[in-house]
Amino acid sequence: MKNLLKMLWLLPVLFLVSCVQEGGNDAENSKYTYETVEGDPLGAMIYTLDNGLKVYMSVNKDEPRVVTQIAVRTGSKQDPADATGLAHYLEHMLFKGTSEYGTKDWDAEQALISQVSDLYEAHRNTSDMAERKAIYAQIDSISGEAAKFAIANEYDKMIGSLGAQGTNAYTWYEQTVYINDVPANELEKWAKLESERFKELVLRLFHTELEAVYEEYNRTQDSDYRQAYYMMMGEMFKTHQYGTQTTIGTSEHLKNPSMEKIHAYFKERYLPNNMAIVLSGDIDPDETVELIEKYFGDYEKGVVPAFEVAQEAPIAEPIVKDITGVQAEFVNIGYRLPGAGTPEAMKLSVMDGILSNGQAGLIDLNLVQKQKVLRAYSSPTILKDYSMLMLSGNPRDGQDLNEVAELLRGQVEMIKNGEFEDWMVEAVVNDMKLRELKQSESNWSRAGKMVDAFIYGEEWDAVVGQYDNMAKLTKEDIVAFANEWFGENYVQVNKRLGENNATKVEKPQITPVEIDRETQSDFYLAWDSVESGRIDPVFVDYDKAITKDAFDNGVEFYNIKNENNDLFSLYYILDMGTDNDQLLPLAVEYLPYLGTSDMTAEELRKELFKLGLSFDVFSSRDRSYVVLTGLNESLEEGVQLFEKVLANVEPDEQAMNDMIEGMLKERQDAMKSKGQILFNAMSQYAQYGSDNPLKNIMSEEELRNIKPEELVNRLKEITSYKHKMFYYGPQDYKEAMATINEYHKVPAELKDYPEAKVYEEIAIDDNKVYFVDYDMVQSELLMTAKGPKFDAELAPEVNLFNQYFGSGLSSIVFQEIRESKALAYSAYSYFTMPSEKDDSHYVRAYIGAQVDKLPEATNAMMTLMNDMPRADLQFESARDAAMKQIETNRTSRASIFWSYLSAQKRGLDYDLNEKVYENLQTMSFEDLQAFFDNNIKGKPYTFSVIGNKELVNQEVLEELGTLEELTLEELFGYPEKDKSEVLVKK
Secondary structure (H helix, E strand, C coil): CHHHHHHHHHHHHHCCCCCEEEECCCCCCCCCCEEEECCCCCCCEEEECCCCCEEEEEECCCCCEEEEEEEECCCHHHCCCCCCCHHHHHHHHCCCCCCCCCECCHHHHHHHHHHHHHHHHHHHCCCCHHHHHHHHHHHHHHHHHHHCCECCCHHHHHHHHCCCEEEEEEECCCCEEEEEEEEHHHHHHHHHHHHHHHHCCCCCCHHHHHHHHHHHHHHHHCCHHHHHHHHHHHHHCCCCHHHHCCCCCCHHHHCCCCHHHHHHHHHHHCCHHHEEEEEEECCCHHHHHHHHHHHHCCCCCCCCCCCCCCCCCCCCCCEEEEEEECCCCEEEEEEEEECCCCHHHHHHHHHHHHHCCCCCCHHHHHHHHCCCCCEEEEEEEECCCEEEEEEEEECCCCCCHHHHHHHHHHHHHHHHCCCCCCCHHHHHHHHHHHHHHHHCCCHHHHHHHHHHHHHCCCCHHHHHCHHHHHHCCCHHHHHHHHHHHCCCCEEEEEEEEECCCCCCCCCCCCCCCCCCCCCCCHHHHHHHCCCCCCCCCCCCCHHHHCEEEECCCCCEEEEEECCCCCEEEEEEEECCCCCCCCHHHHHHHHHHHCCECCECHHHHHHHHHHCCEEEEEEECCCCEEEEEEEEHHHHHHHHHHHHHHHHHCCCCHHHHHHHHHHHHHHHHHHCCCHHHHHHHHHHHHHHHCCCCHHHCCCCHHHHHCCCHHHHHHHHHHHHHECCEEEEEECCCHHHHHHHHHHHCCCCCCCECCCCCCCCCCCCCCCCEEEEEECCCCEEEEEEEEEEEECCHHHHHHHHHHHHHHHCCCCCHHHHHHHHHCCCCCEEEEEECCCCCCCCEEEEEEEEEEEHHHHHHHHHHHHHHHHCCCCCHHHHHHHHHHHHHHHHHCCCCCCHHHHHHHHHHHCCCCCCHHHHHHHHHCCCCHHHHHHHHHHHCCCCCCEEEEEECCCCCCHHHHHHHCEEEECCHHHHHCCCCCCHHHCCECC
16 A cells, blocks of 8 residues: 555645635736635636636647637527527527628528528428428528528638637537637637627528538437437436427428527527636737637626526436347446536546546456446436436347446445445545646647536535545545435436437428538638648658667657656557467457466456556557557556566466457457447458458457467566557656666567568459448438559648548538538548558548438439539638648647557658648649549549448449449458347337
């Protein structure tokens, strides 16, 4: 316990909590006051403008960028009961512009939009199908006329021209949040644009965006996980909106929208005193709050409607429900508790850590480590009005879901009975502190934490002080808490295999609208005329950024110093994987289940956890590694323990057999995942044909014939192969090397890697179609065309092509397929940059659409892939955005090392971004057109399509190319278990 005590002494220093203070960056000169908490690791400053607008800031100078999140305290729980999905749909519409931008003639457009609004009310209030159809035809016609005055995606173009990344938004139960990541020198232009955005709601291009929401709804119908969650919430919350309505809304309400209700919702809830602007990154707080005051200070505060919390009756006895679907089986168990800011929510977080922390929780050790289930974990959901603890588990082959549920509940019973170590509460709290310390390196994590505090109305001193309060909890407190709240009052949802009888929203008749890419509003022109200056890019010099050394035994040692905190990561890396040796990755996966002669696997995990350490394993085609991470104070003891395990690990036949059974079950589960089928199996089949890396696996018979000693020998041989070590931590690298060298013993001569199997890429000379039958509402298509071998000289054109043409909200593909024609919720295209110097570039394009839209959407994509539209203003904006992203993105910390390894695999010894940036400065549209003509236009494609065979028109697929239906066994390389054994029909 010595090191645990050291850790307990050190960590509170990092999280000291004092009283809330007020002041300025320079207390004497700043005219703004803010709240802050002494010892806050984020250094958050919280301002409140006179109109009630909250401004949260956290300074992080790692790179000259700022993550911005504009949060509104409103979400699906505030949706009108007769118009569910409204908050989410409103979120979509706030990307469409205002009366100042996004329009060529607001007066003319407004008159037509008003007519459309009236027609939607009429459509909503009649049940006569013929009349509804006639009204919708009018809506479609007038919407088309209104669209002629619209300037498509003007918000996306403007925000993109700043060099913004991650532009998006999300809606959940009680929040709607609008997010960006912008260069620090563009903050004022960002503020001006966002200020205009939220001043006014214009429901422009309403019916085409509604179609996109239909598609989003249909995608949720194809997710068994989403459907099980809806079932859980519906049974858990019979009266509260958490359970009575979903964020996406009902199909009936989506088909009957009210533009009037959306406007009313916006006016009553998008108020400054119901909003927060959250910023994390390279900012000057005094200057930034002045900007926010300048652009948002004139927002008028209002009275936000009070939300009446529906009181739920106690759950008197277990509620058990079944749903069916084609994806892998699982079970969820939920318990309802009080909401955010309550003592119960705090205790829930600690109890969750005792149950599941990825290392030494009861579920981790008793169920996952001992392989009693395939996968299992616990997860708290802490909301404003209520909280929930979810226990989740996947069964092993032949295991009943009720058995999994009983095992999960058994871990809760252990807590109720006090069957866990006395030190566990303290260790869990300190583990949470360590995780937070790591997460604070990310601006996204910092901003997310501040958003949560605002949404749930938590005072910042309480947020920062939560760990001090948790540290006061005792084992007896947690036992009492578990006995009070966790009895027979749970909801259990069994997700079994069976037919997917999901409903879908049918495609309405929509006439494609015209897209104007060249016109700019007066607002855009004035906004764009303001120069922000430029930031000099910083490219990585690997020789300077990475300290390279070697031990006397020849093992290479790489170091990057952690200048930010007291955490370290130590990697043992072998440049070999499944392509070299099928047994090695198995051995690496086997390691976490093993112990030594004097320490069981469970004892090892507990010891690491007490030391504030964890270890993980990784294997791929060409690389394997084990990594030790945690508090640098424990580095020496961790290395000593780790090396002891590698040298003295003992075989466990039962653990190996259970692991193999689990692998076989995971193989079957992969066959049930449409994502695995399309983006992994079919993608590799298109690239390599039948003999591909995914199928480089041992057969079931071969797996069952493995002896545990074979795997243990492979583990003990890890350090006898050529390998390298990477240390990222705060310690002087010579000291770290000395510590490692004391325990890391290797033979005098290191072995070379076994020869790697080489997979040949197949030629794509003619259009062909691979189809897989899958029970789903939507259909998905992935197009693949082969390009030249890796060529670093193409990198600038690839970067700009992806920016201009294929990816993002302002790209040509998104505008044409989603915005103009409403043919798909998701559509994109990109040109790949191979990770290996001997691999080829590929052109890829994706469409996720309703089955009846797939032919039209595919034709639209093919038209674009053969004739790239020219839009000079959009091109210049994309080029400028690409340059600004390079100027302000920084490769830093441990990612420098992984960037270096990636460059090596491409045969490079420099930062490729430097070449990209240099060429972008002079690149013209003609250059991009030449790249398109030489590498994309007229290419033959392999079309990989997944969908329900009864719904997908096979004749349409045959028109695309030679059609071949593939079986899952052909794709994955092993037989599919007889569906009749497990299929449950409704």
